[in-house]
Amino acid sequence: MAGLDDYSVMNALNAQLGQNGAELVTDTAAHAVRSYAIHFITESVIAALISHATKGYTGNSLTGLSLPAGTVIFGNFLSLTLTSGKAIMYKEGDNV
Numbered sequence: 001m002a003g004l005d006d007y008s009v010m011n012a013l014n015a016q017l018g019q020n021g022a023e024l025v026t027d028t029a030a031h032a033v034r035s036y037a038i039h040f041i042t043e044s045v046i047a048a049l050i051s052h053a054t055k056g057y058t059g060n061s062l063t064g065l066s067l068p069a070g071t072v073i074f075g076n077f078l079s080l081t082l083t084s085g086k087a088i089m090y091k092e093g094d095n096v
Contacts, residue, residue, distance in 0.1 A: 020090070020091040020092065021091045022035075022088050022089060022090050022091060023035075023088070023089045023091065024086070024087075024088055025080055025082055025086065025087045025088070025089060026086045027082070028047065028081065028082055028083065028084075029081070030048065030079055030080075030081045031079060031080050031081070031089060032078065032079045033077075033078075033079070033080070033089045033091060034076075034077070034078055034091065034092040035077045035080075035089040035090050035091055035092055036074060036075070036076065036077070036090055036092045037072055037073065037074045037075075037089075037090040038072065038073050038077060038080060038087050038088070038089050038090070039070075039071075039072045039087060039088045039090070040067045040068075040069060040070070040071045040072070040085060040086070040087045041069060041070075041086045041087060041088060042069050042085050042086045043066065043067065043068055043069050043084075043085055044066070044067050044069075044071075044082055044084060044085020044086065044087055045064065045065070045066050045067075045082065045083040045084045045085060046062045046063055046064065046065050046067070046080070046081070046082060046083065047063065047064075047081040047082055047083040048063060048079070048080070048081040049062050049063070049077065049079070049080055049081075050077070050078045050079040050080075051075050051076055051077050051078060052075075052076040052077075052078060064083075067085075076092070077089070
């Protein structure tokens with residue numbers, strides 16, 4: 001599967017505009033969706049966030065972090081689980 005760095009400029013722009021689709025997360029189940037951005041549409045608390053092992057998020061854990069409505073985080077994400085709130089995961093490409 002191609003990553004965003006493997007796309008042409010036009011394909012990358014389309015991905016950034018949500019043309020690969022998105023998944024709405026409104027529950028506390030794990031959502032295994034390869035995504036490049038997560039938009040928290042209400043105040044949300046992250047229960048678990050898994051990113052790509054070598055191209056993903058590094059640093060302190062986001063688990064338990066409360067994010068205000070409107071926050072967008074960018075990265076190479078594989079799965080999101082919320083404790084509370086709602087988010088939109090913008091798909092990176094072909095999600096299986």
